[in-house]
Amino acid sequence: MATDQVDPHEVERAAAATWPASTVRSEAGWLLRHCGVLDRKRSNSALPPAAVDDPAAAAERVERFYAGRGARPVVQVSPLEAHRELDEFLAGRGYAAVARTDAMVAGTADVLARAVAREFAVRLDAGPHDGWFAAGAAAGRPVEPGLAAVRAPARFAIAFAGRVPVGVGLFALAGRWCGVYCMATAAGWRRRGAAGTLLRAGARWAAEAGATRMFLQVEEDNPGAALLYERAGFARSHGYHYRVR
The missing domain is CATH 3.40.630.30 (Gcn5-related N-acetyltransferase (GNAT))
Incomplete structure (x- = not known):
């Protein structure tokens, strides 16, 4: 199967649908996820939409969501190739990059x-x-x-x-x-x-x-x-x- 036929955003939405989180909230295209039963980043991170026009506003939205649950904010920057601007903004805001991963299909x-x-x-x-x-x-x-x-x-x-x-x-x-x-x-x-x-x-x-x-x-x-x-x-x-x- 040719990978150029696959929409990475579709893959990530399928991953979000198949992996458990206690709370999944959609805000401005973001999936905000929190889980009290799994200590996994995928269950406790925010997944961005296909396009992020205002990284500062997006970061504030993510931080409010996790602050309300007593949790540190985590963003799954995926697909990384489509979110370089967001990634650079988060780095400048003090977010460290961890768990570099490839999705395979x-x-x-x-x-x-x-x-x-x-x-x-x-x-x-x-x-x-x-x-x-x-x-x-x-x-x-x-x-x-x-x-x-x-x-x-x-x-x-x-x-x-x-x-x-x-x-x-x-x-x-x-x-x-x-x-x-x-x-x-x-x-x-x-x-x-x-x-x-x-x-x-x-x-x-x-x-x-x-x-x-x-x-x-x-x-x-x-x-x-x-x-x-x-x-x-x-x-x-x-x-x-x-x-x-």
Whole structure:
């Protein structure tokens, strides 16, 4: 799938729709998000509209929202390529840049076309359970119980080698998009196909539900994960980072 056919703003709105936040308020095109059950920047940050004409007024709006909740203001500057002026303004206002990340996208059919590692089986559940949380912890990536607040149709996936859980993932739907989250593989099972098998199981479920595209996020300091996703059919859509005051 050619990335020039993808609107980064559409990807970010799909990401906002598939990731939980206790409060989501729309003001002048901004999505202002706050969450009492997840300590994640995506759940606790402001997402700008396609165009920001007045960065100063926008910053004041964001700061009022978070001050009213006793939280520090955070802006997800995404897509970064479209918001250079806003980014520079926030830097000058004392906001530090953290968590530089690439958003990657793929056609669901492209992910399904990849080969599956036959030594792994995948179980998909409609909600999280103790086994899924335990599998995440065993893979070195403990996942928060607050993920039970995911509002979108979702599947919580575990990859097994025999009866041993070796990896986890989370797939959530918003329109034609399927978001991929919480991917992790146990140390002794990496680079053997477990992650790719999880992705294809999620893609199969997404395709059956009518989703034609998938997206995920990978931080820039994790090139190994980016290469894995490229091999699974994903390509970079855009970049972003968070500005934290």
